[in-house]
Structure formats: structure tokens, C-alpha cells
Amino acid sequence: MDAILVALEDQSGLAEHVARRLGCPLHFAKVSEYPDTEFRVSLQDPDQFAGSKALILQSTYAPVNDHVMMVSFLAHELKNAQAKEVVAVIPYFGYSRQEESDIKGKPGQVEVIAKLLESAGVDALITVELHEPFIADFFSIPVYNISLIEVLADHINRRFSSIKQDICLISPDKGAQDFVYGISQLLQVGTIVFTKERFGPSQTRLVGKTGDCVGTTAIIIDDIISTGGTAIGVAQELMSMGYNNVYGYFVHPVLSGEALYRLAQSPFNEMYVSNTIPVFKSHEGIQIEVFDISDRIATVIEQLV
Numbered sequence: 001m002d003a004i005l006v007a008l009e010d011q012s013g014l015a016e017h018v019a020r021r022l023g024c025p026l027h028f029a030k031v032s033e034y035p036d037t038e039f040r041v042s043l044q045d046p047d048q049f050a051g052s053k054a055l056i057l058q059s060t061y062a063p064v065n066d067h068v069m070m071v072s073f074l075a076h077e078l079k080n081a082q083a084k085e086v087v088a089v090i091p092y093f094g095y096s097r098q099e100e101s102d103i104k105g106k107p108g109q110v111e112v113i114a115k116l117l118e119s120a121g122v123d124a125l126i127t128v129e130l131h132e133p134f135i136a137d138f139f140s141i142p143v144y145n146i147s148l149i150e151v152l153a154d155h156i157n158r159r160f161s162s163i164k165q166d167i168c169l170i171s172p173d174k175g176a177q178d179f180v181y182g183i184s185q186l187l188q189v190g191t192i193v194f195t196k197e198r199f200g201p202s203q204t205r206l207v208g209k210t211g212d213c214v215g216t217t218a219i220i221i222d223d224i225i226s227t228g229g230t231a232i233g234v235a236q237e238l239m240s241m242g243y244n245n246v247y248g249y250f251v252h253p254v255l256s257g258e259a260l261y262r263l264a265q266s267p268f269n270e271m272y273v274s275n276t277i278p279v280f281k282s283h284e285g286i287q288i289e290v291f292d293i294s295d296r297i298a299t300v301i302e303q304l305v
């Protein structure tokens, strides 16, 4: 592949795995911080980018605003270095849960992030399981949203092969239902979809459920786990419905605030999360296994770039 890969940091190892899989070296941009908290992003060897296709590999996890600005500055600097095309590969896209404004029918804050990246010089975006696929419409550049339906189906199939007739896939809210149905169709297992009401950035309440599933092992699947409130509420409800074991699959481990502490007190046996975001903290009482999605990302890059 004749693209140059550049990251800002790679604490989850995802960028390195993608680079290795593509057989390309991974370059790092330098980030310096001014005493008043401004950032300056510098390329180590700017001349090499002249006339090139440059791929930025960087999720915009917490601190979200810092990472968004760093990616924007990097795109701008790559264009300053005469890169012909800049493709941003942002596996976890921060602000993607802010697709709607408080003013009915108006776009949410994520539209500003889309415009910022474009005006900074990003020519195309590759992301993973974007929280709301219609966010792509806020961009005027091409957006490719990688689906992990097959990756999760394959992982669940291998992990739960001996008890497949006993598992039930759980969508903790309406937003995750298409994702969960997609996986259940591949695995040929039943599903339950919960309905939740949100009454604040971190407060939710279960208000109903649909679906029919007979099993003893429940697997909750969602694109994001942040405070853990949604997943824990559903896990507790499943225990009261008679499930013996509750597992979780979450694509983007945002794991904010006291999430790990709360998960450690919850009914979860084990959780599986992808490496779109590094998991820095650990807590006794909750087992979190990270699965690598670099192969899927590298395959899409090879097809598109």
C-alpha cells in the first residue's frame, strides 16, 4: 500500500497492529503542550508527506476535546506538508452520541466536529460502528462506517460454542437492536430488545422489552459502554428474569467515571470490549477481555485506499 500511516498515540496497540497487518511503518506526530494548555502538533519528517496519501489512525476518546483538536491539527499539518489526500481513521468517534440538538429536528454537536475535521483538511473518514449511522450525512466527504457484526458473531461463536443452544442475545435499548439482530441472524439464536428512557447524560430507566428467548446465559451487546448504567440495569433485570449468567460485548469501552467499580459490583461474569479505546484502569471483581479488530480495519483500508 502506498499510503503513509501516522498516529498521535497508540495506547491500545490498535494503530500498530493495523500498520503491521498492512506492512507499513507507523509514524508518530509530536504533540507539545503550551503552559496555557494549547497544543502544537508537529510532523517528525514533513518532507516525506509531499504528494502522499496520509492515513491518520487515532480514536477520539477521553479527553475527547483534546483528541479531536489533535486530529484536526494533524490533518492541517499534513496538508501543510503537501499531502495529496488525508484519510482519517477514527475507530471510536467522540461526540457520536450527540447526534441531535436539544432544539427539535436540529443536528447535534457532532455536526460541528464533522465540519471541523473537514475544514482542517480531512478528505475521507473511516470509522467503526458509528453510534448513529446518519451522522455520515453531516459530512460532505466520503464516510465509511465499518460494521463489526461478523467480528462479534465469530467471537461469540467461538467463545460460547459448547452452550450455543442456551444463549440469548440482548439489546439493552432500541439503538442497539439492528446490531444485535444482525449478530443473532448469523448465529441463529434468539434475542430480547429492551427499551430505555434517558433522563440525563448518565441516567436511564428500563421501560419495557420485546422478544422471546429461552436460555440460561444472556449476552448483552451494545456499541458503547460508558458509565455502565444501561448495561448494569439490564443485567440486573435479566438476573431477576432467571438467567444464571450474564456476559457483555461492547465495541467502544468508554468506561467513564466509576464504571469499573460499578461493573465489579454488578452481575456480569465477564465482558469483552474491542481495542478502539485503550482500557487503562482495572478493577477486581470484573474480568474484561479486549479483542483486536485491527484485521477488519486493515481489510477495509486495503479495499478503500
Ligand code: R5P
Pocket: 097, 172, 173, 175, 176, 202, 204, 222, 223, 224, 225, 226, 227, 228, 229, 230, 231
Ligand atoms: C447509547 O444509546 C449507547 O448505545 C449506549 O447504550 C450508552 O452510551 C451506554 O451508556 P452508559 O454506559 O453510560 O449507560
